[in-house]
Amino acid sequence: VLDLMPRPASWSDELHLFLSCNMVRVSALNDALNTLTNAERRGKRQALIRPCSKVTVKFLTVMQKHGYIGEFEIVDDHRSGKIVVNLLGRLNKTGCISPRFDVSLEGIEQWTTNLLPSRQFGFIVLTTSLGIMDHEEARRKGTGGKILGFFY
DSSP: OTTTSOOOSOHHHHHHHHHTSOOOOOOHHHHHHHHHHHHHHTTOSEEEEOSOOHHHHHHHHHHHHTTSEEEEEEEOOSSSOEEEEEEOSOOOOEEEOSSOOEEOTTTHHHHHHHHOSOSSSOEEEEEETTEEEEHHHHHHHTOOEEEEEEEO
């Protein structure tokens, strides 16, 4: 099969073409959560998240409601936007779940035991037909949805 393909002038030219291709951002939410976790581990007081998305803003709102992060400000740069987050030092780990699995009301318990270190603290964030919320609020409202991520 290799004999049928035309061989390039030099293999290094093909390698250069392969390496010069730009990487594609798969998940803006995953990048944002990794940025938060890394900044928190380094002891930073603020973190700059880019790009900004509506899902990222809602996820941060849930984290802020539970006191894991401080205030955050959305900076409009006429491109994809940025978010400046004030960190409080309470965040141990955040993560994005990909693909966004379907979670039934009964399945929430299994996901919490798999992802969270303890029943006492930490939250799983779900996107439901009623909006983006943590697993406890989804249980109170009696709805399931798709899992976005977790934090503790």
